[in-house]
Amino acid sequence: MNSFGNTFRINIFGESHGPAIGVCIDGCPPGVALTEADFDADLSRRKPGAKGTTPRKEADQPELISGVFNGYTTGAPITIQFVNKNTRPRDYSAFKRQPRPGHADFVASQRFKGFQDHRGGGHFSGRLTLALVAAGVVAKKLLDGITIKAALIEAGGSTDIDAAVEEALQAGDSIGGLVECTADNIPLGWGEPFFDSVESVISHLAFAVPAIKGISFGSGFQAASMRGSEHNDPLLDDTGKTRTNNAGGITGGMTNGNPLVFRVAVKPTSSIAREQHSLNTETQKVEAMKVTGRHDACIALRVPVVIEAITAIALAELKRVEA
Numbered sequence: 001m002n003s004f005g006n007t008f009r010i011n012i013f014g015e016s017h018g019p020a021i022g023v024c025i026d027g028c029p030p031g032v033a034l035t036e037a038d039f040d041a042d043l044s045r046r047k048p049g050a051k052g053t054t055p056r057k058e059a060d061q062p063e064l065i066s067g068v069f070n071g072y073t074t075g076a077p078i079t080i081q082f083v084n085k086n087t088r089p090r091d092y093s094a095f096k097r098q099p100r101p102g103h104a105d106f107v108a109s110q111r112f113k114g115f116q117d118h119r120g121g122g123h124f125s126g127r128l129t130l131a132l133v134a135a136g137v138v139a140k141k142l143l144d145g146i147t148i149k150a151a152l153i154e155a156g157g158s159t160d161i162d163a164a165v166e167e168a169l170q171a172g173d174s175i176g177g178l179v180e181c182t183a184d185n186i187p188l189g190w191g192e193p194f195f196d197s198v199e200s201v202i203s204h205l206a207f208a209v210p211a212i213k214g215i216s217f218g219s220g221f222q223a224a225s226m227r228g229s230e231h232n233d234p235l236l237d238d239t240g241k242t243r244t245n246n247a248g249g250i251t252g253g254m255t256n257g258n259p260l261v262f263r264v265a266v267k268p269t270s271s272i273a274r275e276q277h278s279l280n281t282e283t284q285k286v287e288a289m290k291v292t293g294r295h296d297a298c299i300a301l302r303v304p305v306v307i308e309a310i311t312a313i314a315l316a317e318l319k320r321v322e323a
Contacts, residue, residue, distance in 0.1 A: 002123075008139065010313060012135075015117040019083065020083035021081075021189050022049075022080050028142070032072065032073040032138075034064070046129065060081075060082055060130060064079075065322075084127075089313070098280045098281065104124040107166050128210075135309065142319065151304050152304055153178055168262045173274055174269035174296070176266045176267045178263055178265060179300060180263045181264070186249070188239075188257045190255040191250070192254070193252055194256070197254070211303070212303075213266070215263070215264050216262060217247070217261065226246070233245060243255075
């Protein structure tokens with residue numbers, strides 16, 4: 001399904017090289033100030049332009065189709081649409097018979113019996129993260145006082161991100177990266193034990209972002225090699241503040257008064273300039289192939305704002321309204 005949430009529900013739609021993509025948001029209260037200009041900062045951060053990003057340029061201008069009147073939300077579902085203009089579907093015609101390694105081409109053709117839109121990955125494309133960023137802009141407006149910041153802290157296994165990207169470009173290859181996100185000033189007690197824990201909800205959304213292959217909170221996988229005396233976070237006062245934050249701001253599935261901290265692993269972009277091999281479904285032989293089109297050498301460069309957006313969406317879903 002293409003929807004997420006109960007109290008703050010989103011539904012994404014569209015394809016990479018189709019007429020438009022967008023998101024419908026239900027659960028936003030009335031009276032929230034919202035105009036197209038509110039989206040500019042975050043949408044600009046997602047756009048390509050830096051070395052190592054795709055040369056495809058889209059205006060990414062949001063159209064507020066419903067749920068907003070005279071600059072304020074009405075309480076009705078908010079529909080935000082982005083028209084696709086810079087499309088080149090011809091670049092992808094060969095991939096219908098020879099699926100690209102690492103992409104959803106093959107599984108999509110099997111799952112949808114060949115009726116899927118294969119152009120640029122269709123509905124499986126990372127372009128759909130534009131809809132998530134738009135939903136995140138709205139979600140952030142519902143989180144009074146909470147700040148969310150994500151950054152790329154490593155690419156290709158190196159903290160020298162520029163050098164790593166340049167090396168990948170010279171090799172005609174791609175690299176992944178590590179994005180860290182921190183959210184501050186979250187009230188105590190958001191989230192639920194077990195199935196709707198803060199970790200569960202954020203992870204659910206994180207893995208809806210194409211290219212995310214792992215997530216860890218606080219000390220993450222390092223916790224497996226720590227002792228309890230090292231990992232436990234000593235409580236300092238009745239605000240929940242602790243001396244260390246190995247828990248990443250979450251205890252028992254709920255926010256504990258410390259900064260929420262987590263990291264996501266972004267895989268290398270699947271489309272690369274180097275020759276690869278894949279099954280040709282017409283000849284039933286594994287054959288050499290070259291991936292054409294416009295692609296990122298390091299998609300992780302554009303991921304931080306998407307991770308901020310899914311964090312805001314998760315917190316809007318988990319937000320407790322005190323009686």
